[in-house]
Amino acid sequence: MWKETDEEILQQIPEKLLKWYDQNARILPWRENPQPYRVWVSEIMLQQTRVEAVKPYFERFLKALPTVEDLAQAPEEQLLKLWEGLGYYNRVRNLQRGARAVMAEHGGVIPASFEALKKLPGIGDYTAGAIGSIAFQIPVPAVDGNVLRVISRVLYRRDNILDAKVKRRIEGEIKEILPERTGDFNQSLMELGATVCLPNGAPKCNECPLQELCRAHLVGDEESLPVKTKAKKRKIEQRTVFLLVCDGKIALRKRPEKGLLAGLWELPSQEGMLGCAEAGKLLQTWGVRTLGELQKQTDAKHIFSHVEWHMTCWYVEAALDPDADVKELIWVSRKELDQDVALPAAFKTYRKVIEKIL
């Protein structure tokens, strides 16, 4: 079938790739000074998140919380504010749980062991491999989506890369070819995937250091790889949201501690598309009297992985009913909104309106 075996191809990768990496590695903030804490924070931020999106968050986060101890002691509100807009908010909660574990169980020193790293909350196979190899030069693989794509193409594997068995097999194969510079090698595989061996049928094979090794390129079938099972269809939910303004403050509500956008703040809302009359009735149950007319604001759509919100929005100047004891809503000023409250990107459409009002 093939001229060379899988092993023969794999063994040629490290030398070629490291040579390429030395010339083509991007300059990234967390690469300049790869201390364990910096690598840890960067790897958590980079989970399912692009490099360009992470850059500004990384700088700000390290400035605010320069050490593991600072992170362990930070209030959750500060963590969420630093993570605001980055998504997957449990990452930062787990990061702090990990920091607290490091303080309590490792004397404040991040452990230089793959197994110990993997026991920390939020650190799985990939992240333990990345921190271990990059920060501690431990010879362990770090197989992410980039690596799975690169290896699938080079070896022309048509396996479903979402299958855990497929990932374990590739991890084993990478382990066998790890060179001395393990951290650089792991990064070079990811770097190739991120900058050359691009997904969605857009690989730049003419720039690729593995071109002459790559079976998929030899066959001319790079674009059909990697194979992945199809994602599930999204549900669509209609919601009515409210811009309630009272004395220069806007109403917010804290989301439940579990589930989507857990523990973040949001504009108060209600399932369904409420008309003017229904909306007014709902506001009464929140202890809010309306001073003027309810006005329609721009509708918005927000897409999550498994659900899609179609939001229609009412704006009204409100007055608080002094007799009503409603704890659901809090009223925040512009300053508090900017400094203290983490509002998910789902509401960024309304952000401009809010800024104009307050």
Place this chain on the structure above:
DNA sequence: AATTCGGGGAG
């Protein structure tokens, strides 16, 4: 093994 966690950029 399947689902659920965000958000943005590219085709």
Place this chain on the structure above:
DNA sequence: CTCCCAGAATT
């Protein structure tokens, strides 16, 4: 629109 991204935790 669809797909993907330096994945992990939960069910």
